[in-house]
Each structure stands twice: as structure tokens, then as C-alpha cells.
Amino acid sequence: MLQSHLLDRSESTYSALSAPDEAMPDASLRDVFLRLGGTILVERNGEIYADGEPAEHVYEVMSGVVRICSYLEDGRRQICAFHFPGDVFGFELDEVHAFSAEAVTPCKLAMARKSAFKDAASREPTLCAAMCRTVATSFAQLQAHVVLLGHKSAQQRVTAFLKALTRHHANAGVVELPMSRQDIADHLGLTIETVSRTITQLQDLGVISLEGSRKITVRRRQLAA
């Protein structure tokens, strides 16, 4: 009852808050997914594709959250990006996936064969442009992440992360974290302990407040970049 649940909660919450800004990157892309592909459901922590597998599909997140990650030899993990409803991923040019994609929460994904996409794109220039735009969007995000990882302190990383998350919430000021501390740490290039400490530190500063470990209220817009 108390836990009635993860599943429910994430399902409803996320599809609900997919609404805001970048939920719909491109109507024409969405159409193509519906025309060319189907949808799949993936359970929490389920694998969407793995590092090394042939890369044959392109995906769009319909609900839930996806992480794109790389496993290092020593077992550590780097999460390059999280994808939220409306985001498209899996368009890497290589024949083989260089990274893995996993479901952070239960996910519903639209999925289409790359080849079908390419065919469609060669007939419809606007579609091709839409794809380019999609890739470019991810590219810009990644560039920003490089800046974050290259030169920022733990506190700056965490605040930037929280700030980015608020974009996915209609209800400004309240952020529901779909991912674990470990996920956050692996994304920000920190350790769980540092993430945890930094969050309590921000709490002490009055910048945020927690209600349970996964729900954060942002007190001030003053999240320094």
C-alpha cells in the first residue's frame, strides 16, 4: 500500500510530466516511428541494448527514463546521458553500439529499424533534417556535459543536474528523481558519497529540501551554474 507503487508512480508521473518543453522534438519523427515501428515495454533496470551489440534500431522514449552508459574495465560505469519522454536515441552511426542503454524506470519505447528510417529519410528531406536536428540536440547536451565534467566542482555539478531535471517537470520547483544516487554519481563523475554529501550540503544551505530521498524541492532559483 505504502508502496503501491514504483511501477504506478513512475508510469503515471513520467508520462504526465513528459508534457513540457522538449517532449515533442519533432512531430514528423514521431509519425515515422508510428508508421515504421512498434512500441516495447522495458522493466526497471532492463537492458534496451548492450555495448557491442549490432545497432539496428532507433528509439524514442514515450514514458520512463533511459540511461546511456559505458562500462569501464574496472567495472565502473559512466552514464553519458539520461533520456526522457520525447528524446530520441540509438542513432549512432556505427554498426555496433558503443554504449549500452538501460531503463532507469519502467519504460515504454517507440522503436523503428534504422534501415527503414534511412529509406524514409532518403525520400523525405524534411525527415532527414529532423533527424539531423535530433542528433544535434543530443550533441549540444553532450557538449554541455563535457564542460561540466571538465571544470566544475561537485556542488556545481549537482546543482546543474538538478536544474536540468526541473526542465522535465511541469510543477516547477519540485523534482522527482527517477534515478538512484549511484546513477547520478556515474553521470556526474562523482561517487555516491559525494553526491549524498553535496545534497545534504545544499539542503543545509537552504537551496533545496528533501521529502524522502527521491523528491527534492528547489527553494531558490539561485542554482548557480
Next chain:
Amino acid sequence: MLQSHLLDRSESTYSALSAPDEAMPDASLRDVFLRLGGTILVERNGEIYADGEPAEHVYEVMSGVVRICSYLEDGRRQICAFHFPGDVFGFELDEVHAFSAEAVTPCKLAMARKSAFKDAASREPTLCAAMCRTVATSFAQLQAHVVLLGHKSAQQRVTAFLKALTRHHANAGVVELPMSRQDIADHLGLTIETVSRTITQLQDLGVISLEGSRKITVRRRQLAA
């Protein structure tokens, strides 16, 4: 062996960059540049475009080396990428450049209006595909860089960087560094001092040797990832 497999893959990702030196990413792209645009020369440390300027052109490096960078409020700089002959840059979708591009060495660049490119692309699907591929290539490089910045030690960063540079040299084993220690530091998320120390350290280990500060001979292929 599983190990070495992993290693190889991440390697190739990093410098899946552009192929060797003059290998052009795409003949059709090169053609379009010649058809639609002209070439420009930029002196060492010259600005190609700045952060905040309207983004109207796309470029291809014909000779020289370019850095794409971001300046933080505190004056520090993050270099997202270096571009070598054959690389295309300036594809960002935004109307305005989020990053700056500067010449590390004197450069000759092919340059074409984005709008002309788009027009051409809408008529020629293969061109559009080539553009997508180009963006995807930069994307893959950047992903690899995120992994590097997120979880690697100074030594790993420097060795990975040197290894990536060898791709641009026909004469395997000898790397001529076109950029300063400061450039390297800003790219790898380190300080000049750390880069310098790490290089001497690699020298002490017998992995590399220097002939002047800008010319490095790689002794062993044993550059661990």
C-alpha cells in the same frame, strides 16, 4: 581477452574521430564545400567564430588544427574537441554558437553557408545522410570524451590523448603536438602543471620520450586505456 576486447572498442570510439590524416570523411561533403563555399585562412590563435555569434556557416578543416571551446565565468576554458584536416565542424543546430572555434595552428578552412547546405541537402538525400554521419561522428567522439573526463586519472587522460593523436600521424610512434600544454590541460580537464608532470612521469616510465616539448615518441604501444 574479454579485457582486450573492451579496451579496443573504447579506443576506437575515442578516435573513431576521423580516419587517419587526410582521409576525408565524405567525398560528397567535400564537393559541396567546393561548390557552395570558399576557403579562408586563419592565423594561429585566430578566432573562427565566437561564442554567442550567429551560427551561419559550416566548416571543414583543410589544413591546421582547430579547437572548439567554452569560456566559463571564472575565465577558465574547456576545450570540447580538436579538429584535424578532414573534420567538419559548426553543425550546431542553434541559431547562435554555443561554443567558440579558434585556430590552434594557422589553418586553411573550407567554409559554406549553412542555408546553402540545407538547400542542397533537401535536393540530395545522400548529402543529407553524409551530414548526419558527420554529426554522428563528432557525437561519438564526444561520448568517448565524456567517459574520459568522468572517470579517468590524469595518466589515463594523457595517454588516451596521445594515443588519439597518433591517429593523425602517418609516421606511427612520433607525435607532433600542435597545441600547447594549456590547450591539452583545458581539453583533458586538468591543469598545465598536472599535464606537464604526467608527461615527464610517462617519460620516466619509458612509455614515451621527448624531443623538445612538442615532439613525442611513443615507445610502447602499451598505452593503457
Next chain:
DNA sequence: CGGACAGTTGAATCAAATCAACAAACGTGG
């Protein structure tokens, strides 16, 4: 020659990692 960079090296400091407990939340099965 001398001044300005570019690069190296040393010593002290610090932010984040590591090592180590502990606490809280979850969920499973009696």
C-alpha cells in the same frame, strides 16, 4: 641582450575518493 612566453619542478593545500559504519527503505516469505 633582455623581455615575454611556454614548460618544468617543488612544496603545501584541498576537494573528492576511499574505507568503514550506520540508518532507512524495500520487499519477501513466514
Next chain:
DNA sequence: CCACGTTTGTTGATTTGATTCAACTGTCCG
């Protein structure tokens, strides 16, 4: 429903790798 083990998150003590501050060397070029 509760007891119990497991996972997830927090906190503390200590270590450490990289930064910072500072001095010094080499090199290029007017």
C-alpha cells in the same frame, strides 16, 4: 502483518591525486 535480509542512502574518519602557489629553466624573437 511482522521479522528479516537486501538494497539504497547517509555520515564520519582518513587518504590521496590533483590543484594551487611559487620558483625556476629554456626558448623564441624583437
